[in-house]
Amino acid sequence: MFGEDGLLNELLVERFNYCVYVVLLLIGLYAMIAKNNLIKKLIGMSIFQTAIILFYVSIGVKEGGTIPIYVAEHDPHGHHAEHQAHPEEANATEETEENATTATTLHEEDHGHHGPRSLTDEETSDYANPLPHVLMLTAIVVGVATLGVALALTQRIYRAYGTIEEDAVLAAILAEDASTVIPDVLATKPKRTSSKSRKAKKA
Amino acid sequence: MSENSIALIFVFPLFGAVLCALVGRKSRNLCHPIAVASLAGALWGGIETLRRVIASETNEVSYYFGGWNADAYPRGVGIEFRADYLGALIMLVVVGVAFLVAIYSKLPVAEETPEKEGPFYTLFLLQVTGLAGICLTGDAFNLYVLIEVAALTGYGLIAMGSARAAAATFNYVILGTIGASFYLLGVGYVYMKTGTLNMVGIQEVITANGLADSAAMQVAFVFICLGVLIKMAFFPFHAWLPNAYFHAPTATSSLLAPLVTKVMIYVMIRMTLTVFGVDFSFENTLWTEVIPWLVVIAIVCAATMALAQRDVKKMLTYLIVAEVGYMVGGIWVYNYYGFIGSIFHIISDACMTLCLFLGVGIILRKRRTTHFDGLRGLFRKMPFTMGGFFVGGFSIIGLPPTCGFFSKWYLITGGMLAERWEYMVALMFSTMVMVVLFFRLIERIHLAVTESGENIGHGHGDLALPESETFFDEAHWTMLVPLLLSASVVLVIGIFNQDIVNLIQDFLEPFDLPKGTGR
Amino acid sequence: MVAEPTVVNDVRPLIAVLTPMVAVVAIAWSGEKRKNLREIFTLLAGLVQASVVLSLTPLVLAGNVVEFHVWQIFTNVPMLLRVDGFGLIFAAVASVLWIATSLYAIGYMRGLHEHAQTRFYSFFGVSLCATMGVAFSANLLTIYFFYEMLSVSTYPLVTHMQDKEARKGGRTYLSYLLFTSLCLLLPALSWCYVWLDNGQGAMDFLAGNSMSEQFSDTTQIVLLLLFTFGFAKAGLMPFHSWLPNAMVAPTPVSALLHAVAVVKVGVFCVIRVYSDIFGIEVLQALDGEQIMVWIACATIIISSLIALSQDNLKRRLAFSTIGQLGYVVLGATLATKQGTAGAVVHIAMHACGKITLFFCAGAILVASGKKYVSELRGLGRKMPFTMGAFLIGSLSVIGLPPLGGFVSKWYLVLGALERDYVWVVVVLLVSSLLNVFYLLPVAVRAFFRNENDNEEGEGGLKEAPWQCVVPLSCTALGCFGLFFFSDVLLSLAGL
Incomplete structure (x- = not known):
């Protein structure tokens, strides 16, 4: 269990990033579901989303990998040849690029003057994979937007019910339901449609 | 123009949305025409796309935004938008439904969310962009972004209603985010193992590298399915849906109820067939055994809960949950006919749900309530509206020749060929519940009997209503025409279902799905 | 075939x-x-x-x-x-x-x-x-x-x-x-x-x-x-x-x-x-097909018995209809050519007879407001056409010649005999007898049980409107017509 191939070694050393994100994910999930305060729920949501962002970022990382800007003179080869300690386990991206049928993932920066060219595996092996990071820019934007909407909703709920405790909101809703009587439309004459009345006002 | 038809589907609503946002402050009355016009444009683009897909030899049409096309770059470099029969059909449903709702929404929006035409139509058009995008995108991460686009605008649209709507939306935000995040997580694992986000690319890598047994891929599949199930309000995860749609403004629920859950079913079909592949999805997992039973529970529970409702709109929201069960079941009984049923049911369910929600919106506007108590004498007051509403109801029950009958037929056939008897029984059960539900409505609309069963009036169908409630008073044409159009679409799709099913069959043919035993 | x-x-x-x-x-x-x-x-x-x-x-x-x-x-x-x-x-x-x-x-x-x-x-x-x-x-x-x-x-x-x-x-x-x-x-x-x-x-x-x-x-x-x-x-x-x-x-x-x-x-x-x-x-070769024959026969007998106990005229006719439908299903389950033809022809024969009976029931309701068999005493004098048609309809449903109902029952019996189901013939006879018991008393009561005290109170009672009486007379005549032109029906039914 504690040895080189042991479970603990695998979890804490080789797959450390996964452990971190799973723990964060669960914390977030717990807060979202179990917390009573709406703001705390949103904090949970933020943690939850961040956990996933961390996961993505971590799979794009290569130990010692450099920023993926291809400069012909600055050949990263050789400098970092010795560090591939756990090619299979720790660095899934590596496996990725070997497995992919296409020669490589994208390197848009590269095609500036001489048109697009796929780099060989040799050339790319020491660049960190930029794509997960780029994806996460989008995910962060989405997260911020979600949080913004959710905060606006919380504000609206607070204005309507005077509380941001879920229990209290639910109680208020129940009280509201109990007090509303189904409008006895069939006994009274319904109002004229408001669009017409508003038109009349305008005129 | 025609070769850019896929782009037009997005360009029209997107620019319409921007325009609405700009114009909305000064001249609110312009927003509705802008929305209708841009959706008409999108509808044209959609029809053109389907036409091109049918005309093309491979039965699919690709489009790369920004010119990152597959000829010059390796697959996966640019974000591909790909229309095949499945995607194009569902996209067309999305745009068509949105177009009808846009026409319909003029009065409800002006009355229920006064002075907010600008924001409403902005969000409305963005919502359509997102949903249509989900149907056409060929990129797994792009799909996530579009799901979130649709979700975020959806939150806004729903929360525009009462304070109750805001409270309901909050739950939706939480569950929706969990769902979408699970999907994102799954995509992360997929990318890790395959190194590409292009859907076809992923499938190629899975087969080429034999990733079927990979644990990481299994995890990815589970996360993606779970996320999609939450987003589609599959039974144990349905809690967000009824309240959100019930308290949403009329126009919003008419747009979201027919589309959102259905589009997520589409995502599930896309994931199982195109992305992970049939072998991976259905033969390597325990899910094939478990999900049909979950479906049974889902259908039975949702139908029973629908039975307990005393409000038409609330009842319909539970029906949506039950229908989601139908479609998920159609996928997971894993049979050729089940898939036909599921895909066809996406189309037909969207049409009939639209029909019903449009009808409910009119009832709400006329009677100020959708409670069962407020239904009496409606047929005499609005015969055309109620006629359209009943067509939708018959379709949900599954009476021929409405489209609901045909989709249910294929689902039952699929269940039978896969020898999934429990699924068939659940379908039958929910069919009976639907019969009870809709004839309960029809009774109330048609008969002169009070809730407690007392006769009222002086016999001879005297409804004992104030005169204002019995004389002929049809809905405004902007609301009536979309309703009648959707009702006739329900019938036309039913009658000419063979044409659509042929397209679906052409789509399914290459996947080599089991067709059942030849007993 | x-x-x-x-x-x-x-x-x-x-x-x-x-x-x-x-x-x-x-x-x-x-x-x-x-x-x-x-x-x-x-x-x-x-x-x-x-x-x-x-x-x-x-x-x-x-x-x-x-x-x-x-x-x-x-x-x-x-x-x-x-x-x-x-x-x-x-x-x-x-x-x-x-x-x-x-x-x-x-x-x-x-x-x-x-x-x-x-x-x-x-x-x-x-x-x-x-x-x-x-x-x-x-x-x-x-x-x-x-x-x-x-x-x-x-x-x-x-x-x-x-x-x-x-x-x-x-x-x-x-x-x-x-x-x-x-x-x-x-x-x-x-x-x-x-x-x-x-x-x-x-x-x-x-x-x-x-x-x-x-x-x-x-x-x-x-x-x-x-x-x-x-x-x-x-x-x-x-x-x-x-x-x-x-x-x-x-x-x-x-x-x-x-x-x-x-x-x-x-x-x-x-x-x-x-x-x-x-x-x-x-079907003839199928083991267990007799179950269907049993079900049909049971329906015939039970519904006739229930009809006996019904006082509401329309309900009595309804149970009679159930029994007669049993005949048709029986004809189909016999799985012989004659049985099937009998069944198809019975659709026409029974239709003509039963619609006459319902028309009469409706005419009685329109003219007198009466719904129950027990109220019909003496009506025959006041509504002779209606009650006459009722009698003809009853006789046709019972299956007496020269009325349509006879032909179809005859072929049902032939069909049963072809499969050697003698008990089916017995069932048919018993049910005809029951038909007599629940249909004839209605007409009989209307014509003969004329109690004097009732006559005074409802002296003004007349026939229903002509739009009611003409159709029911026509359908009653139709029952005769079907008997005499039954060969056309039979040849259509493939005999």
Whole structure:
């Protein structure tokens, strides 16, 4: 269990990033579901989303990998040849690029003057994979937007019910339901449609 | 123009949305025409796309935004938008439904969310962009972004209603985010193992590298399915849906109820067939055994809960949950006919749900309530509206020749060929519940009997209503025409279902799905 | 069975089916304000439909079938209308009796000052369209379409009174009919669709039957049960109680729909399944097919016994109808040529007799407001035509010559003897006796039990309006006519 191939070694050393994100994910999930305060729920949501962002970022990382800007003179080869300690386990991206049928993932920066060219595996092996990071820019934007909407909703709920405790909101809703009587439309004459009345006002 | 038809589907609503946002402050009355016009444009683009897909030899049409096309770059470099029969059909449903709702929404929006035409139509058009995008995108991460686009605008649209709507939306935000995040997580694992986000690319890598047994891929599949199930309000995860749609403004629920859950079913079909592949999805997992039973529970529970409702709109929201069960079941009984049923049911369910929600919106506007108590004498007051509403109801029950009958037929056939008897029984059960539900409505609309069963009036169908409630008073044409159009679409799709099913069959043919035993 | 019939393509079946629908539009357009015009449209539609149907007779008698392809439902399963002998008999009965009923309905509805008459006539038209569709369907799916259409379109007719009783009746009506058709029939249909020849035209009535090749004996029995009970309109016990409950409807509805159209659609579908989907030879060879004969016989006897105890005239007639439907199903289950022909002919014979009885019941209600058998004393003197017609109708239903009912019962007996089911003959005799017991007292009481104290109070009682009396006299005469022209029906039924 504690040895080189042991479970603990695998979890804490080789797959450390996964452990971190799973723990964060669960914390977030717990807060979202179990917390009573709406703001705390949103904090949970933020943690939850961040956990996933961390996961993505971590799979794009290569130990010692450099920023993926291809400069012909600055050949990263050789400098970092010795560090591939756990090619299979720790660095899934590596496996990725070997497995992919296409020669490589994208390197848009590269095609500036001489048109697009796929780099060989040799050339790319020491660049960190930029794509997960780029994806996460989008995910962060989405997260911020979600949080913004959710905060606006919380504000609206607070204005309507005077509380941001879920229990209290639910109680208020129940009280509201109990007090509303189904409008006895069939006994009274319904109002004229408001669009017409508003038109009349305008005129 | 025609070769850019896929782009037009997005360009029209997107620019319409921007325009609405700009114009909305000064001249609110312009927003509705802008929305209708841009959706008409999108509808044209959609029809053109389907036409091109049918005309093309491979039965699919690709489009790369920004010119990152597959000829010059390796697959996966640019974000591909790909229309095949499945995607194009569902996209067309999305745009068509949105177009009808846009026409319909003029009065409800002006009355229920006064002075907010600008924001409403902005969000409305963005919502359509997102949903249509989900149907056409060929990129797994792009799909996530579009799901979130649709979700975020959806939150806004729903929360525009009462304070109750805001409270309901909050739950939706939480569950929706969990769902979408699970999907994102799954995509992360997929990318890790395959190194590409292009859907076809992923499938190629899975087969080429034999990733079927990979644990990481299994995890990815589970996360993606779970996320999609939450987003589609599959039974144990349905809690967000009824309240959100019930308290949403009329126009919003008419747009979201027919589309959102259905589009997520589409995502599930896309994931199982195109992305992970049939072998991976259905033969390597325990899910094939478990999900049909979950479906049974889902259908039975949702139908029973629908039975307990005393409000038409609330009842319909539970029906949506039950229908989601139908479609998920159609996928997971894993049979050729089940898939036909599921895909066809996406189309037909969207049409009939639209029909019903449009009808409910009119009832709400006329009677100020959708409670069962407020239904009496409606047929005499609005015969055309109620006629359209009943067509939708018959379709949900599954009476021929409405489209609901045909989709249910294929689902039952699929269940039978896969020898999934429990699924068939659940379908039958929910069919009976639907019969009870809709004839309960029809009774109330048609008969002169009070809730407690007392006769009222002086016999001879005297409804004992104030005169204002019995004389002929049809809905405004902007609301009536979309309703009648959707009702006739329900019938036309039913009658000419063979044409659509042929397209679906052409789509399914290459996947080599089991067709059942030849007993 | 016989040589392949020649197929003639003709649009007339479609015209016959669509005529009522066109009439519905015209009726709805005319509305309550132009009621004469509205009722002229109804009668006109009936005349057009009947003449179109009857104009097909020579073609069919010459051994042709008339087809019209409407649209393609599924691969290999079209929406196909086809007129053959069976269908023609049924269609002719329904459409001719529709004319009589339309006329009768005018008298009845006006006589009782009923509300919502436009709705009534409209949905009547829709029901007739569906009935015609069933009669002319060429495959199981087409028949199912029209069958469901009939269930739904008769609901507003059954609940016409819109009161509490109507709600109860309507609920029972729909829950029985839709439960059986959606939960028993639909699976049976998709079963056949999927596994019979892999859906290659297997639903067609002319395709010849391959049941025994495709299915084991047990499966065939299960299918047979699903079909027989699935078509609950046939009123087979235990799925019969929708019929007495549907009697809350106005009498023209009970007369045409619940003595002729709807219930006969049920038994007609059963006959179709037995003789054209399974096939007589297959059924004869099938072990356990006797179960069906037992069920039919039980229905006949039990319903006759229940009818004895009913005081409400319409309910008594309803239980009598259930018993008579049992005859038709019995004929089909006997799986002989003569039995099947007897069953088909019995549709016509019973229709004519039973509609007379219902017309009379309605006429009594219009003229005197009486609903119960026990109230009918002495009515025969005041309403001689009505009660005379009632007597003739009763005798025809009982099956005495020279009335139509005799012919069909005769062939049922022949069919039973061909399969050596002597006990079936006994059942038929016993049930005829029971018919005598529950039908004749009604007429007898009306004519002979004339108590003086009643006569004084209701001295002013007269016959119902002429629109009521003329149709019922015509149908009563029709019972004689059917006896003398039964050879035409029999040759249509393939004998």
